[in-house]
Amino acid sequence: MEVQRIENFKIPNAVAHEITQEELQKEYDYYRAQKVLETMFMFGMISVDEFNKISERNRQTFSPYLSEIMP
Incomplete structure (x- = not known):
């Protein structure tokens, strides 16, 4: 296998997104809901x-910022 050098490669600038207070609250609420859900699962309370x-419903309800890439 031959290693080739890549030249003149530029990474596109990412667009910054300022998170609003409402988005931050939704992220926190989603995180807390998922932690409760994980605990319930670990103790065998849910299948x-x-x-x-319920995870899917939480993503729909709280709309976390990265929900598009979550399983």
């Missing part, structure tokens, strides 16, 4: 299927 369904 994997229920965990996945």
